[in-house]
Amino acid sequence: MTTQSPITLQEINQDFSLVHTASLSPDAEQAIGFFSGKKVPLEMHRVTTVKRLYLKDVDSRAACIEQAGNNTFLLDNRDVFLDMLTDSGVNSMSIFQQAAMQTADDSYAGSATYYRLKNALNYIFGTEYFLPAHQGRACENIICTSFVTPGSYVITNYHFTTTKAHIMNNGGEVIEVVPETSLDPAHLTDFKGDMDLDLLASETERVGKENLAFVRVEAGTNLIGGQPVSLANMRAVSKFCRERGILTVFDASLLADNLYFIKTREPEAKTKTVREIALEIAPLFDIIYFSARKLGCARGGGIVSNNLELIETMKPLVPLNEGFLTYGGMSVREMEAIAIGLIESCDFHVISQTALFVEAGLDLLESKGVPSVRPAGGLGCHVDAMKFLDHVPLEQYRAGALAVAAYIVGGIRGMERGTLSEERNADGTDHLSKMELLRLAMPRRAFTLSQLEYVADRLGWLYENRHLVGGLRFVEEPKQMRFFFGRLEAIDDWPTKLVAAFKKDMPSQL
Numbered sequence: 188m189t190t191q192s193p194i195t196l197q198e199i200n201q202d203f204s205l206v207h208t209a210s211l212s213p214d215a216e217q218a219i220g221f222f223s224g225k226k227v228p229l230e231m232h233r234v235t236t237v238k239r240l241y242l243k244d245v246d247s248r249a250a251c252i253e254q255a256g257n258n259t260f261l262l263d264n265r266d267v268f269l270d271m272l273t274d275s276g277v278n279s280m281s282i283f284q285q286a287a288m289q290t291a292d293d294s295y296a297g298s299a300t301y302y303r304l305k306n307a308l309n310y311i312f313g314t315e316y317f318l319p320a321h322q323g324r325a326c327e328n329i330i331c332t333s334f335v336t337p338g339s340y341v342i343t344n345y346h347f348t349t350t351k352a353h354i355m356n357n358g359g360e361v362i363e364v365v366p367e368t369s370l371d372p373a374h375l376t377d378f379k380g381d382m383d384l385d386l387l388a389s390e391t392e393r394v395g396k397e398n399l400a401f402v403r404v405e406a407g408t409n410l411i412g413g414q415p416v417s418l419a420n421m422r423a424v425s426k427f428c429r430e431r432g433i434l435t436v437f438d439a440s441l442l443a444d445n446l447y448f449i450k451t452r453e454p455e456a457k458t459k460t461v462r463e464i465a466l467e468i469a470p471l472f473d474i475i476y477f478s479a480r481k482l483g484c485a486r487g488g489g490i491v492s493n494n495l496e497l498i499e500t501m502k503p504l505v506p507l508n509e510g511f512l513t514y515g516g517m518s519v520r521e522m523e524a525i526a527i528g529l530i531e532s533c534d535f536h537v538i539s540q541t542a543l544f545v546e547a548g549l550d551l552l553e554s555k556g557v558p559s560v561r562p563a564g565g566l567g568c569h570v571d572a573m574k575f576l577d578h579v580p581l582e583q584y585r586a587g588a589l590a591v592a593a594y595i596v597g598g599i600r601g602m603e604r605g606t607l608s609e610e611r612n613a614d615g616t617d618h619l620s621k622m623e624l625l626r627l628a629m630p631r632r633a634f635t636l637s638q639l640e641y642v643a644d645r646l647g648w649l650y651e652n653r654h655l656v657g658g659l660r661f662v663e664e665p666k667q668m669r670f671f672f673g674r675l676e677a678i679d680d681w682p683t684k685l686v687a688a689f690k691k692d693m694p695s696q697l
């Protein structure tokens with residue numbers, strides 16, 4: 188994208204007089220340490236509104252998950268104690284976001300809310316054009332319908348489920364180019380989301396650059412454990428593509444976490460503010476899209492660019508599928524909250540919270556011997572089900588079985604991220620995922636340290652009793668996105684045995 192001069196803080200404050208943009212100097216941007224040296228993820232916020240939680244007893248939980256077809260997506264939330272399914276649309280909002288919702292301009296066309304959100308996007312990305320859409324996958328639908336043609340390819344660091352589905356629906360194929368080591372949960376390196384540049388070059392050569400629909404970089408790479416991409420890697424990918432005239436697309440849904448990791452792990456970024464880093468990333472890509480259920484801590488999505496031609500290509504799909512060009516299927520109230528959320532995402536002490544809590548959660552899990560993806564990424568704690576349940580055959584869905592067991596022993600709802608989340612091969616066999624992860628999402632500013640202690644306690648017990656956990660098989664299997672709606676049954680009666688062992692060891696506990 189060509190560089191635009193981004194909106195100034197004074198200008199943005201004319202739109203958002205409520206926002207408290209505290210840390211704007213790199214010096215103010217560091218985690219708060221303890222004199223004792225103890226590593227504690229200090230909350231840089233105060234709780235103002237809370238939601239009561241309930242914990243059902245272990246027998247009820249076993250019955251609930253069976254009724255839900257052993258699929259955590261199909262549980263009623265009232266049966267869940269800690270909902271760690273996702274961070275999507277369930278992050279805590281700030282008081283400024285809530286206040287801004289009251290200022291929404293509820294007009295079909297030309298809403299002032301649209302222009303405020305467009306300015307907030309300019310503040311973080313320096314972009315001129317903005318197409319609104321109802322959430323991240325709607326943006327993917329628009330981008331893939333516009334640029335993916337039958338027989339074309341999309342090279343990406345790693346796929347996300349909905350992205351892959353949209354690429355495939357348009358006749359394209361996904362090629363992943365993270366190094367093998369990034370798929371090893373125990374491999375320690377700062378930026379596991381980085382593309383392998385040699386692989387990028389050889390795959391481009393193999394399929395022919397003219398057959399590439401685009402190259403897609405996903406910030407905070409979701410399916411490999413919320414692992415970040417470095418600024419240096421983004422720069423190199425951008426240079427490679429620009430030299431060859433290849434379209435670049437940036438999925439910024441998990442950018443907030445990724446910004447934190449660039450700031451804290453990449454030496455050259457230490458002296459830059461979070462906003463400066465975001466403004467440096469944006470021009471590296473032709474198209475940026477995001478799920479505002481994640482970035483912006485509200486509910487919605489959008490596509491931004493400085494390339495009018497690309498915007499004009501995608502534009503007709505917005506009123507066709509989403510809504511008029513100034514709301515794109517979003518509630519204007521949510522749009523106001525997204526705008527504030529984007530500005531707040533430039534505050535180090537806002538974006539540090541998830542990463543610090545993920546790391547604290549992983550340290551607690553590790554102290555109980557629970558294997559997980561390291562180093563700590565964003566998004567949530569990713570438990571390594573491949574190792575945890577290494578006695579369960581891969582075709583019996585290790586991560587899916589672990590999700591069921593975690594709910595039974597703790598009322599904790601996580602998400603399977605493994606073979607169950609894949610589509611079957613053309614010959615009907617399971618496409619075995621390289622990673623089997625139970626994701627325990629850490630919605631931003633939602634959980635406390637004592638709740639993480641509880642998660643580690645219950646998963647620690649489960650780890651000691653892991654031999655009791657068996658596999659799952661499908662009883663109802665949808666053709667597409669089976670992980671959302673599919674129903675499974677436990678092979679043998681392992682959930683009953685697990686409940687009996689839990690009651691024996693913790694007779695006075697729910």
Ligand SMILES: Cc1ncc(COP(=O)(O)O)c(C=O)c1O
Pocket residue numbers: 275322323324325347349405409438440441478479480487488
């Ligand atoms: C990296 C990434 N891209 C795209 C999406 C899709 O966004 P949405 O859930 O808003 O449709 C998600 C959602 O989890 C995501 O994590």
